[in-house]
Amino acid sequence: MNDLKFSGEICEKCETFDCLTRCQYLKMDLKTAKEERHRLLRGEESRVLEECVTCYACEEYCPYGNHPFYHLVDQQEKLGVWPVPQPITKQQVLMMAPRGKITPKKVQPPVINMCYFPMLTGSIRGKLFDGASTIVGSDIFCNVMWLHFGKNSVIRQRLPEMIANIWDHYLKDSGVNELICFHDECYGTYTHLAPAFGIPVPFKPIHIFDYLNKKLDELKDLIKPLGQKVAYQRSCSNRLVPETQPWVDEIFQKIGAERVDRKYDRENALCCGAVFRAQQQDDLADDVQKRNLDDMAAAGAKFCVFSCPACLFTLGEPILKRGIMPILMNDLCQIALGEGMKGG
Amino acid sequence: MEFADILHRCFRCGYCKFPNNYQDFNCPSYSKFRFETYSPGGRMWVLRAWLNGELKTTPRLAEILFSCATCGNCVEHCVFPKFKDDILHAFLAAREEMVNQGTVPPAVRDYLKALQVHGNPYRLPAGERGKWQDGLGLELYSGQEYLFHAGCVGSLDERGMKMARSVAGLLKKLEVSFGILGTKENCDGNEALFLGEKGVFNSLVERNIQEFQSRGVKKVIALSPHAYHAFKNDYPKNSYPFEVFHYTQILAMQSKKLMGLCSQPGLRITYHDPCYLGRHNKEYQAPRKILKSISGLQLLEMGRVKENAFCCGGGGGNFFTDLLGSGPESPARGRIREAAETGASILAVACPNCAKMLEDAAKAENLEGKIAVKEISELIQEHRAEGIA
């Protein structure tokens, strides 16, 4: 069920193995990359299964869109090579299970999907979200996180139900077809992951950056340029949807924010490191976080924009200690609109 | 009894006795009496036993119930989120039961009777109410932006009147548009409500609403945080909506005018958050904003401030009933000692009850030479430079 749209032939014919040669962590030469990729194709154990830090970058690097990372996760599960200790995985699977408490609710556009992060719904305020409905809860959790745990089976099992919940309980009867995804994870799930697994998505996902970008045009007379240097923390899920990056640039340009030119941005972005800690690799997490934050500070960033709650919760405090304000993209836009951090 | 269903849920863990840093006991009645019965948890258990017949009504039980200063420290610091907000509600419901039974302490009975008969706890005729403003040239309310409400203490208590005169005088100097009701002013009823006398409270509400409505009052400035609390939270807004401010909020809006006009280099002040302005209504900034407008002032905060402030003991009717007394363990004396320890020479207050309680406490502690109790507008007036006539 839900076969992955992966072609072994494409990998066999590949000459560059970008998935492994460009990997920021494995740093393989071409010969080793070829060998290990072929082991994976044969369904054998490979050190890649053990050493992959699950940053998702290879999904972006593959020039053929052949889903090398999703395939890797399938292999991890098949061969029992777990990236995270089993008790932690099992507990997380229980913790993030749907509670079955969803009830139908009429919504009106724009409908903002907050996934399973109710603590961030306070952010949906002001002119940017005038008249918006929000949906949130365990029963609409996007489930992309299981990629970090070698648990594609949980995605296959739960994601169709989540999609059906969103459609049947909220969108269909309200006559709404578009769903604004507040987080990279959700947008990545519905535009990239679900299609890769052959799971149909009946609604049209809109990325929050796309939404904000258009809204800023409507409200352009209210914008007071920030004149601030801003770093952007690219989440792992954003690797699934690189087409969202130009929106970051456009938004920054509209609100008078300068996206600082730094080493660990765009295709060279670094993970927040939360997952490395789950993998019991604290030293790696420390190293990655330090390099990332040093990079932001050296570039003179005063703010750091997040579009992923996990990144925000993980890096928020360390970033603040460096004198850089952690902030969601919409909150930064609100400051530019004169609405401040406490709303209009 | 309403809220009886939460009484058994108290674990008597005692977090309610403390501020958030546990530095000292923060429940006025427990701090004074030190029997577990006088703590919020003890009171909850005693009330439950009373309701189910294990304990009979006695003067002791009545004292336990009515010695609560309703400061809200227990509500703030109880660790049980599902019922903490109703702790005071339960105490007030029990007080209502006792009022209905007629078994309240004599001091409570006397207060309520005076209020009912005379309209004020001082048993003074209504005509005395307006005298506090003699010579100030204040206008009667006739459509100005605000109605200034002095309250019983501000109108009829010597210390309260001094404060009312100072505050109203400063508002006038700052050209705030306000009028007063003078002899037509009624008690706000906060103490009546908090002593369990809903009937008297409701009749005061009716009278006040009638006065406000007939005069078209839309905004009220309350001198006392007690009145502020009652107007803001307990007056029904569906019958006649009006906005209410504490005078410090109005002065804070004028802080730009005050800035630079008051100066006293090296003035060391500490500030006491009144419970009905602070903890109950979360207004901690306005008074501090005013104090900071005095240039050269050094604000030395006590260890227990804002939502952790230690009540002076003047709430819950105790200002009149004096169940907490004035001994060395009384909350007011504990608070003035704490204020003196900061090294400040002035304890700033924003409530007429606090002003009197803490001033008396300073005398009892022989601290008058070390720390003076001054209301905020009195400080402004004392230290103004040329600029406000």
Place this chain on the structure above:
Amino acid sequence: MENLFKELAQIVGPSYVSNQPEERFIYSRDPGTMEPREPDFVVLPATTDEVRKIVLLANRRKIPLVPMGGGLVLSGLSRALKGGIVLDMKRMNRILEVNEKSRYALVEAGTSQGMLQAYLKKNHPTLKHSVPDSPPMATIGGNVLIHGSGHLSHAAGFHSDMLNGMEVILPTGEVVKIGSCSTSPYWFGRAPLPDLAGLFLGWFGTTGVVTKLAIKLYPNRPYQDVGVFVTEDPELVPEVLYQAAGVQVAEDITAWMTPKPDWAKGFQHININYAADAPEELIWKRNLIRASLKGLISRKVGGFLPLPPPMKKNFLEAPQTTLAQFADVRKGGGFEYVGGIMPIDLFPRAYRAGIDIAARQGTTYSTGARIIGLGHCMMFFFAYPFNRADESDVDRARRALEETNREVLEMGGIPWKAEAPAQKQIIGRMDPHTLALINRVQSMLDPQGIMNPGNWEVR
């Protein structure tokens, strides 16, 4: 009785004596399941001399005397089992001295944990004491005297191990100094003298009234962190505890297991708290602890939860305010627990016993264990919440507690701060010579049998 009231009032002042029904009601019970036992009087002394006079009076009149601290022991040890006077010690709450260089604090016995903690934070911020997880109202005296434990117990043992000395009023009225303070102006320890502290530790007030204690203080390091190791096989836990404790860098190691929320059921969580003077030191300690468990981690059978900083705050609190909230699980304001002191290798058996007993008794539960010293033993707790307003619910919890006490003894542990019925069970198993010695000590110190009678009744 009226005479007695007057005599007590003459000692402490009339405001601090009560024989009123309200005080007798409250002081007859604690928040646990034990049945109430009313005292005749409740007295609040403020000085050692007042306590001495009360003791002499009680001795003269042969009236039972029950010293009480915070009243939070939950096993009813401050109930007046045979009536008499409850001595609420909490007015004696002055912090008398802090010796920074020798790291000790001298306090009156009724000083609350919270106030000492706040005092040290403000006046001696480089020092802290071992805070138990009981609410901050618990007293230093009460907790030390019952062999309590807390947030530094992995580093330094039971709180009774952290005791440097005491001032005690014997049941016959003598004021005795215990420890170095008997011979020196300093309260630096119990060695090198004959250690008399043992005559009062763990005796539940049956041998005297402690009025002052000096306790050890420890460095209060500015950087703190916690690792929460999780596994789902209780058989692995003794190894986890053994290894983590053996590193000797943590301050506190505490396991917790709970069936609710659902995601926690069946998992064993071990909190390892550590602190440092610099961020690099903190990381170094973290790595040492992790290295000690690398065997289990590499087998993927356990690992540290990836907690972002905001989620660690509860685990870094001392005391943990969320623990008291367990009392509202049954919406009824009650819980009580059996703390079994036992070797760490009994963890799997204790863990399973907790689940089985709760299932048999039809009650919910929570279990956990605090490591004492380098895993020299642990305090394994079995906690049962109850709805105080539902007598059948209280009964259920009571039966669960009784069964747990039996089970703890059966497996070779000993119930801590045992309630009166459990004390009888302990006595039933005790070596007869030990019992005889306890008897001799009690007879010697308390010939009239006035001190908290009904407890440790070996005579």
